[in-house]
Amino acid sequence: xxxxxxxxxxxxxxxxxxxxxxxxxxxxxxxxxxxxxxxxxxxxxxxxxxxxxxxxxxxxxxxxxxxxxxxxxxxxxxxxxxxxxxxxxxxxxxxxxxxxxxxxxxxxxxxxxxxxxxxxxxxxxxxxxxxxxxxxxxxxxxxxxxxxxxxxxxxxxxxxxxxxxxxxxxxxxxxxxxxxxxxxxxxxxxxxxxxxxxxxxxxxxxxxxxxxxxxxxxxxxxxxxxxxxxxxxxxxxxxxxxxxxxxxxxxxxxxxxxxxxxxxxxxxxxxxxxxxxxxxxxxxxxxxxxxxxxxxxxxxxxxxxxxxxxxxxxxxxxxxxxxxxxxxxxxxxxxxxxxxxxxxxxxxxxxxxxxxxxxxxxxxxxxxxxxxxxxxxxxxxxxxxxxxxxxxxxxxxxxxxxxxxxxxxxxxxxxxxxxxxxxxxxxxxxxxxxxxxxxxxxxxxxxxxxxxxxxxxxxxxxxxxxxxxxxxxxxxxxxxxxxxxxxxxxxxxxxxxxxxxxxxxxxxxxxxxxxxxxxxxxxxxxxxxxxxxxxxxxxxxxxxxxxxxxxxxxxx
Amino acid sequence: xxxxxxxxxxxxxxxxxxxxxxxxxxxxxxxxxxxxxxxxxxxxxxxxxxxxxxxxxxxxxxxxxxxxxxxxxxxxxxxxxxxxxxxxxxxxxxxxxxxxxxxxxxxxxxxxxxxxxxxxxxxxxxxxxxxxxxxxxxxxxxxxxxxxxxxxxxxxxxxxxxxxxxxxxxxxxxxxxxxxxxxxxxxxxxxxxxxxxxxxxxxxxxxxxxxxxxxxxxxxxxxxxxxxxxxxxxxxxxxxxxxxxxxxx
Ligand SMILES: Cc1cc2nc3c(=O)[nH]c(=O)nc-3n(C[C@H](O)[C@H](O)[C@H](O)COP(=O)(O)OP(=O)(O)OC[C@H]3O[C@@H](n4cnc5c(N)ncnc54)[C@H](O)[C@@H]3O)c2cc1C
Ligand code: SF4
Numbered sequence: 171x172x173x174x175x176x177x178x179x180x181x182x183x184x185x186x187x188x189x190x191x192x193x194x195x196x197x198x199x200x201x202x203x204x205x206x207x208x209x210x211x212x213x214x215x216x217x218x219x220x221x222x223x224x225x226x227x228x229x230x231x232x233x234x235x236x237x238x239x240x241x242x243x244x245x246x247x248x249x250x251x252x253x254x255x256x257x258x259x260x261x262x263x264x265x266x267x268x269x270x271x272x273x274x275x276x277x278x279x280x281x282x283x284x285x286x287x288x289x290x291x292x293x294x295x296x297x298x299x300x301x302x303x304x305x306x307x308x309x310x311x312x313x314x315x316x317x318x319x320x321x322x323x324x325x326x327x328x329x330x331x332x333x334x335x336x337x338x339x340x341x342x343x344x345x346x347x348x349x350x351x352x353x354x355x356x357x358x359x360x361x362x363x364x365x366x367x368x369x370x371x372x373x374x375x376x377x378x379x380x381x382x383x384x385x386x387x388x389x390x391x392x393x394x395x396x397x398x399x400x401x402x403x404x405x406x407x408x409x410x411x412x413x414x415x416x417x418x419x420x421x422x423x424x425x426x427x428x429x430x431x432x433x434x435x436x437x438x439x440x441x442x443x444x445x446x447x448x449x450x451x452x453x454x455x456x457x458x459x460x461x462x463x464x465x466x467x468x469x470x471x472x473x474x475x476x477x478x479x480x481x482x483x484x485x486x487x488x489x490x491x492x493x494x495x496x497x498x499x500x501x502x503x504x505x506x507x508x509x510x511x512x513x514x515x516x517x518x519x520x521x522x523x524x525x526x527x528x529x530x531x532x533x534x535x536x537x538x539x540x541x542x543x544x545x546x547x548x549x550x551x552x553x554x555x556x557x558x559x560x561x562x563x564x565x566x567x568x569x570x571x572x573x574x575x576x577x578x579x580x581x582x583x584x585x586x587x588x589x590x591x592x593x594x595x596x597x598x599x600x601x602x603x604x605x606x607x608x609x610x611x612x613x614x615x616x617x618x619x620x621x622x623x624x625x626x627x628x629x630x631x632x633x634x635x636x637x638x639x640x641x642x643x644x645x646x647x648x649x650x651x652x653x654x655x656x657x658x659x660x661x662x663x664x665x666x667x668x669x670x671x672x673x674x675x676x677x678x679x680x681x682x683x684x685x686x687x688x689x690x691x692x693x694x695x696x697x698x699x700x701x702x703x704x705x706x707x708x709x710x711x712x713x714x715x716x717x718x719x720x721x722x723x724x725x726x
Numbered sequence: 727x728x729x730x731x732x733x734x735x736x737x738x739x740x741x742x743x744x745x746x747x748x749x750x751x752x753x754x755x756x757x758x759x760x761x762x763x764x765x766x767x768x769x770x771x772x773x774x775x776x777x778x779x780x781x782x783x784x785x786x787x788x789x790x791x792x793x794x795x796x797x798x799x800x801x802x803x804x805x806x807x808x809x810x811x812x813x814x815x816x817x818x819x820x821x822x823x824x825x826x827x828x829x830x831x832x833x834x835x836x837x838x839x840x841x842x843x844x845x846x847x848x849x850x851x852x853x854x855x856x857x858x859x860x861x862x863x864x865x866x867x868x869x870x871x872x873x874x875x876x877x878x879x880x881x882x883x884x885x886x887x888x889x890x891x892x893x894x895x896x897x898x899x900x901x902x903x904x905x906x907x908x909x910x911x912x913x914x915x916x917x918x919x920x921x922x923x924x925x926x927x928x929x930x931x932x933x934x935x936x937x938x939x940x941x942x943x944x945x946x947x948x949x950x951x952x953x954x955x956x957x958x959x960x961x962x963x964x965x966x967x968x969x970x971x972x973x974x975x
Contacts, residue, residue, distance in 0.1 A: 185914060225738070226758050297756055312921075314914055338911040351911040399747060434747075476744060622954075636758075638740040722740050725756035 179346070182334060184355035187217045187312075188535055189528075190332050191362045192319040192371060194222030195231055196295065197503020197520035198364030199302040199311075200245055204528035206309035216535060218311050219356065221335065223318035223697075225718035227303030230697055232395055232481040232726040233295035233517060234427050234437060236260060236287050236410055240555070241521035246305070254301055256291040258432050261408030263287050266465060268416040273465035285513070287410050292429045294397075294437070294725040295517055316718035322371050322378075323355060329541040330498030332357040333371065336714050341642045359540035360531045361499035364524065367484040368699040369505040370714055381492035381501070387601035388486040388507055391424070392700045393514075394457045394672050395439035395480065396631075397726060400473035405434045413466075417459045422446045424453075426460055427514070428469065435476070436469060437726075441483065441514060444602040444670075444704050448612045452669035454480075455617035458625040462618070470624055478631040479726050480672035480698040485511040488560045494548045498541040500527045510559055512566035519556055526550045606706050609664035628674035632694045636722035637673070639715050645692040646715035647675060647701065654709040655688035663706055670700050696721050727874070727896065729772040729781045730836035731806065732827055732854075733765040733788045735797040736847040749945050752847070759793070761800045764842025767902040770909040771872055772840055773805035780874050783807050785834060789826045791815055795925055802920035803912040809923065810834075814930035814937065820848075822937035824856035829933040831861055837896040838879065843868050843903050854901035864894045870905040 189205055191198045202218045209216045224230035239256060242249050249256065265276040265285050278286070307313055320336035332355060339350035363372045367390060376382055411428040418424045423443030430436050440457035461467060484507040491507050494500055502508075502523045509516030530547035534540070551557055620626045639646070649655065659665055660678055665688075667676035673694040681687045697720045702712040737743055737752065738760040744753045761769075775781040786801035788794040789812040798809035812826045831839060844851035858865035866881035870889065873880040879894040884903045894900075912920075930937060958964045968975045 183915065185918075225740070225760075229758060294756070300756070312918065314917060317914065335914065349908055349910050351913055354914045356914075634742050636738075636741045722738060722758050724741070724753075724758070 179350075179352045182352050182355050184357055185219075187219050187356060187358045189216060189218045189360050189362060189531055190356045190358035191218065191220045191364055192333055193364035193366060193369070193503075193505065194220045194224070194227045194299070194303060194313060194315065195364060195366050195503060195520060196299055196302065196517050197366075197505070197524040198222075198362065199227070199299065199306050199524070200241070200521040201362050201364065201502055201524035201528040201531075202306045202311040203245060203302065203309060204525045205532055206306070206311055208529065208532040210309070212536070214536070216532065220306065220311060220313045221317050221319045221333070221356070222313065222315040223714055223717055224315060224720060225722055226315045227313060228296040228300040228725070229315070229722045230720055231296040231299045232393070232479040232721075232723055234393075234395075234429060234439065234514065235293050235295040235517055236290045236427075236429060236515065237293045237295070237298065238290050238515055238518040241518040241525070245521055245525060252305070255297045256293055258292040258407050258430075260287040260290045260292060260410050262406070262410065264409070264411045266411060266413045268413050268463055268465070270416050271464065273413070273463070285412060292408060292410065292431050292437075294431065296723050296725045298517070318714035318717045319356075319371055320353060320714045322374055323357070325498070325541060327541075328497065330361050330375065330496065331541070332361055336717060338716055340644065340716070342644060344644050347642065359535060360544065362502055362524075362527055362531065363499065363505045364502045364520075365505045367482040367504040367507075368703055369501075370712060372501055372505040375496060375499070375501070376492050379493070379496040381496065382490075383493070385492060386486060386489040386599075388484060388490040388492075389602055390444045390703045391441045391483040391485045392444055392453050392670065392672065392698060393439055393441045393481055393483050394453055395437060395478070395726060396475050397477040398436045398438060398470060398473045398475050399434050400436050400469055401471065402434050404469050404471075404473075405436070406430050407432050413460075416463065417456050418442065422448075422451065424456070426457075426466075428466065436473075438466075438469075443485065444482070444700065445600065445605045447605050447607045448615070449606050449609050449663040449666040450612055450615045450669065452615070452617060454628060454669070454672045455615075458620060459617060461624055467624060475626070475634065477634050477724055477726055478626075479635045479721055479723055480696050480700070482699045482703060483514065484509050484516070487511050487566070488557075488564045491560075494527075494551065495544045497543055500530070500544050500547055502527045508556065508560065510563045512563040519560075522554065522556045523551065526554065602703055603706050603708055606663055606666060606704075608662050628672065632673045632696070635673075635696055636724070637694060637696055637720055638722070639693045639695065639719035641693065643716050645690050646713050646719075647690050647692050647695065648711045648713055650709045650711065654707055656686045658707055659705070659709075660686055660688075667701055667705065667710070670704050672696060672698060672700070676701070727775070727781050727837040728834065729775060729784050729838045729840060730831065730834055731765070731768045731772045731784060731786050731801065732823075732839070732841045733769065733786050733797050733801050734762040734842070734845045734847075735759050735788065735790055735794045736762045736845055739763055739846055745946050745948050749947060751943065751946050759796070761797045762842050762845045762847075764844060764846070764902050764904070766800070766804070766909045767904070767906050768840040768842055769801045769804045769806055770907050771902060772838075774907065775838075775872070775874065776805065781838070785810060785836065787812065787827065787830050789814065789818055789823050789930065792927075798925055799920050800912070802923045802925075803916045804909065805916070807923065809925035811925055811927045812930050812933065813927050817939055818937060819939050819941055820850045820852035821856055821940065822935070823853050824860055825935045826930060826933060826937065827853070827857050828860045829935055831857070835897075839863075839897070839899045841899065841901045843901040854899055858899040861899070863897055863899050865899040865901070866892045866894055867901040868903040869900045870903050872900060872906070
């Protein structure tokens with residue numbers, strides 16, 4: 171598409187920066203902030219810009235979230251007086267094992283450390299990120315929201331030169347329309363990729379520089395979340411509930427979170443490991459069904475749902491962490507995969523890794539270096555509390571992949587008895603897309619119909635994610651082969667994309683000639699990246715749509 | 727010719743608005759706000775006049791809280807030359823906005839004032855018209871085309887079932903309709919440039935204008951939920967349902 175339109179418009183314009191940061195989430199903004207803080211305290215200047223594909227900072231951020239303030243305190247020791255929206259301290263932790271009708275509460279003293287949240291805050295990460303964005307702008311960071319980085323640019327020596335934003339105003343046929351605007355090139359001495367889980371450009375950089383060599387395959391989960399306003403009588407600010415068990419079978423890794431914020435709001439969500447095997451499984455419907463459990467339903471009766479969304483979670487941990495640096499840049503936050511899967515906490519890790527990479531970048535810039543490897547960043551990571559934390563947590567996900575029973579037992583031993591210092595490290599053997607079993611070896615799952623009060627269908631859900639894409643543009647869910655969706659996905663796996671996509675983007679329809687056809691409703695996409703991860707033959711490739719397309723989450 | 731464009735900060739048109747639990751209004755906390763789409767069209771129209779050598783200066787003005795500066799920055803990125811924020815907290819009703827704009831019009835003496843035909847939040851479609859009355863200026867509302875020649879504005883308006891063409895002697899007021907133009911995509915360099923353009927902040931209370939609200943909002947409620955549809959198997963089933971359940975045939 172690029173090649174077809176560009177020549178007639180001549181070369182793209184470019185802008186130069188010391189550091190270009192791709193992605194305005196906690197990782198990217200913290201890196202930008204840290205760069206500016208260092209420059210200010212050392213009396214120099216650095217030019218920093220942040221590209222964010224969402225229409226504003228925070229629009230695409232979706233998280234739980236219970237936040238460990240450790241990294242925030244390092245970034246802004248005075249975050250409280252600056253008004254950071256960390257307002258609700260965790261007051262109570264509950265861990266429930268669900269069966270279809272019953273809930274068993276694990277005694278708190280038996281909970282591994284990773285499920286204890288004393289001193290943490292229940293937040294809307296979207297709001298925290300909006301706040302970080304305002305801090306960054308105040309420090310002079312140039313934030314460009316509504317612009318997706320669509321392409322990595324390379325210098326002649328192979329180092330990363332920067333990124334280019336996508337073209338705007340390309341129609342469905344890939345032609346320039348009347349208000350076409352070519353993309354811009356952003357050149358940088360160092361480019362930091364902070365796109366979150368399964369970054370579109372991060373994936374390309376990882377491949378190009380073979381950053382996963384000798385590491386395990388990255389593994390992911392999908393997290394689906396709703397924000398509710400509930401009956402004040404049921405609301406208990408700071409209450410944090412996690413569940414395992416029903417409705418998932420014991421072979422599938424997953425569980426729920428239910429966090430009480432302030433203003434009678436409750437964040438509720440469901441996480442399903444994408445290494446699941448049954449192609450009939452639908453994370454969306456599992457989530458809807460979960461809410462009907464008596465112990466969960468009670469919170470939502472008489473309440474109303476305010477928002478909905480979904481996002482992939484990078485859950486590979488230390489074993490799957492790629493090499494973090496390459497000539498001209500680095501991966502930070504969940505684009506690399508710094509998430510503690512045992513706590514599903516990644517926001518503190520994102521902030522910390524952003525700060526560490528920023529320190530290395532700043533020191534390199536001061537030494538008049540550019541476009542080389544920021545070796546100081548992985549070195550500093552190794553020495554940090556973050557490494558220690560991820561090391562302790564490294565066996566959680568692989569144990570859980572062995573099923574809930576043995577998983578919980580071994581996690582217990584691992585975390586409680588050995589405090590995460592067990593002498594073993596488990597491996598992730600398979601990438602998530604390799605895990606599906608053929609449909610004929612799997613049992614179809616029948617899910618209950620939504621009632622429109624507590625449980626919903628996909629379309630009414632997508633509606634309140636406020637997602638939107640300019641209609642007249644090529645679909646950003648691209649297929650390597652047009653025939654694979656029907657010939658393999660539908661034939662062999664019963665079309666799993668219809669079920670794992672939380673937005674109903676993929677629909678198999680019967681064409682007039684009686685043939686099956688995959689219809690892609692790209693406009694509904696929530697940018698969760700699940701299809702890019704789980705598609706069994708990796709035929710679906712998620713690329714950036716026109717900037718500012720995608721969800722517009724109100725404080726998720 | 728100096729052109730003044732009014733721009734309002736409203737809930738983004740992609741956001742599903744949500745009524746506050748107590749029915750007192752619409753939830754705007756943590757909601758994405760943007761420039762009113764009709765005002766974006768107004769700015770685009772003004773900037774095109776400038777690019778055509780007709781307008782000499784394009785001034786964007788917004789009335790509201792300091793956050794409306796973001797909205798002014800959007801106008802500046804599209805190509806307006808400078809911004810004016812008439813700053814005040816609290817609710818502003820169309821009459822108050824029109825009075826504030828009148829004060830700015832008197833100060834700046836523009837030859838053309840372009841406003842949106844309505845703001846998509848309260849859908850009043852009043853401000854432009856009231857401003858015309860207060861300033862005693864000719865107006866052309868719901869414009870789908872603006873031309874200027876020999877000191878005369880020719881404006882085509884959208885009216886029921888067709889269009890109407892008016893001639894106005896500036897200074898005049900035009901409000902924009904959807905078909906007037908399709909606003910450009912702002913570019914990164916224009917955003918960078920917009921950050922350096924000046925915005926004057928004028929406290930509303932320095933303008934000697936009565937902006938008290940004279941309408942009281944009693945209640946805001948959501949539209950009734952749409953009943954779910956049904957799929958019918960064939961034409962016969964449809965006719966059957968129209969007869970027996972809907973009673974329309
Ligand atoms: C359901 C769920 C629950 C979670 N619960 C918790 C929790 O309780 N506690 C906790 O600490 N963590 C939690 N996490 C994890 C946490 O949200 C992430 O670790 C964190 O958001 C990672 O930050 P990041 O900056 O790396 O990426 P993200 O937050 O994903 O931000 C990336 C940003 O980059 C933008 N972007 C991506 N690609 C491009 C591009 N090419 N061009 C321009 N912009 C781009 C995106 O739009 C986004 O704004 C949860 C995650 C999920 C999904
Ligand atoms: S199309 Fe892919 S990225 Fe978009 S919502 Fe569906 S699964 Fe997620």
